[in-house]
């Protein structure tokens with residue numbers, strides 16, 4: 036765990052690759068391959084939900100569940116890829132074959148998004164939706180198989196290119212590998228949404244999903260070609276038979292044999308796997324022990340991913356309740372997620388070249404497992420930050436009526452000031468064309484209201500849990516109208532807008548993105564959702580028009596009133612009044628930056644280290660399998676999000692963040708204890724010793740095997756307090 040090379044280790048070079056600055060040239064092809072592959076994956080993923088919703092016309096629920104199923108599948112298939120690589124084809128061939136499957140999947144997605152293929156009536160919408168659905172589902176399945184399948188192989192294959200003495204270079208490789216993942220994903224999540232927004236088509240123009248999927252498909256082909264070009268330079272470790280089958284059989288035999296010898300008359304053995312000795316090679320048993328030790332250590336790890344993966348869900352939802360104006364730049368809620376890869380690109384080099392060396396200089400032995408523990412704590416701090424931000428947001432949210440209450444707003448549609456008397460409130464003076472600033476809260480039911488002088492009294496019914504606006508007519512003796520207002524913040528940072536027409540003629544209101552329709556005299560429109568930014572409404576009454584412009588923030592709701600006195604023409608802007616029913620989001624999105632900073636710093640310490648740890652602690656014939664085990668913790672983490680959120684059902688979002696942070700701290704504590712008892716091994720050294728011993732004569736062989744075994748068992752069971760011990764074993 037130090038940066039120094041181990042002089043005892045062999046200096047033999049792996050593969051035929053030239054070296055550049057001490058690094059095999061072959062890894063250049065591997066990191067470029069990873070960059071292109073991640074571009075392909077994240078680029079396609081960035082527009083997937085929109086494709087489901089707007090191209091396949093699925094509802095939100097179906098779109099999000101298919102999306103999450105796909106993502107989960109991408110982290111389950113690594114097991115398959117790893118087994119194929121380590122037991123059968125080897126990593127090189129597995130990467131080539133599965134990359135072809137992957138590229139076919141991406142091409143299938145691109146083709147499935149060409150609406151012209153089935154648009155026989157040329158109206159711009161596909162006529163045979165089944166074709167598009169089936170093709171895209173086949174495409175997604177192939178992509179999940181490909182991306183998941185190659186993922187553990189590419190990382191392990193990269194690690195294989197380094198000789199045993201190149202520990203430091205291999206660690207740097209895993210950092211650069213991680214930089215490429217994030218560089219590729221950052222670029223593609225910016226580019227593919229832009230491609231999607233273009234219009235394209237042969238017979239009719241539609242949003243260009245085929246291009247948004249086509250470019251990732253092209254990048255996957257580039258990834259494949261780059262990987263093949265490096266072919267002559269790679270070190271290709273041969274698979275050693277059906278290793279996974281042997282492992283399963285060996286474990287099964289050990290369990291059976293242990294059970295058969297459960298009586299006290301049989302002497303105990305150091306490790307339960309030693310019960311396989313009668314039938315299986317000692318080297319295989321030793322290798323299984325190495326893998327099991329690491330897999331056992333992985334048990335608490337999914338909790339980290341549980342928190343990490345909420346960036347894309349809960350944190351994005353949180354951003355929708357915040358203000359995204361950064362000066363003249365407007366950041367959309369889902370764009371905040373790009374802060375993660377941007378920070379990765381800056382934090383990985385800082386950690387590697389400043390923080391870790393500085394910690395080493397201070398004489399602290401910052402071992403991989405210690406880094407991972409600190410990474411978990413940083414993720415927990417990120418969630419505490421998220422909870423604090425949430426508390427600030429909650430303070431600015433409107434108080435909506437409880438289930439037994441009702442809230443009422445008043446809008447004076449007349450041209451003179453009126454005085455309104457309501458039970459439990461002081462008389463309220465409303466000037467012409469004005470609405471009350473606030474909603475008044477009452478117990479639901481009937482209340483008496485009197486308006487004007489001489490007073491006109493009316494009894495109105497207030498609905499439970501509702502917000503309503505009482506429209507007081509121009510002539511107060513006319514019928515009073517009650518509107519139903521929205522009772523929650525508009526979703527996704529949109530603004531809910533409606534118009535009330537106080538004129539004696541119908542008015543049509545429209546903007547390029549929405550049409551409020553024809554609003555009858557003394558009537559009102561439905562709400563329309565509008566994005567943030569400057570919007571110009573065009574009002575038409577007969578042949579007369581009026582343009583009304585205003586700026587919207589995020590998450591507000593307004594009722595615009597067109598008074599009876601409105602004069603159409605250039606000065607109409609001043610006559611229209613706006614009632615703010617729900618204030619725009621006021622807590623700034625920049626407040627999310629600390630939580631992104633902590634989760635990303637945590638990711639660098641946890642994930643980059645874990646990737647390298649999984650490689651360095653795996654026996655030579657199960658490198659990809661252990662990488663898959665590492666990725667499996669990501670899949671489990673995603674499932675835990677669903678389970679905990681469903682079971683906890685906390686009324687306040689900030690409390691859920693605190694719950695997740697506390698769970699991670701608890702898990703981190705358990706992990707640190709497990710890590711304390713973990714002894715770092717050098718699999719290559721142990722394997723070499725076993726192989727050497729097998730070649731010795733029988734007597735000697737027996738003796739040495741016993742010695743090695745005792746040595747290994749000691750490592751398993753005895754806690755060594757000396758961190759710098761001569762055998763270069765390092766404890767946490």
Ligand SMILES: CC(C)C[C@H](NC(=O)[C@@H](N)CC(C)C)C(=O)O
Pocket residue numbers: 073077216217220221375376379638642669
């Ligand atoms: C689970 C991770 C090891 C997956 C890794 N993701 C990242 O590096 C993220 N920082 C990328 C970001 C765009 C979400 C990956 O291999 O994709």
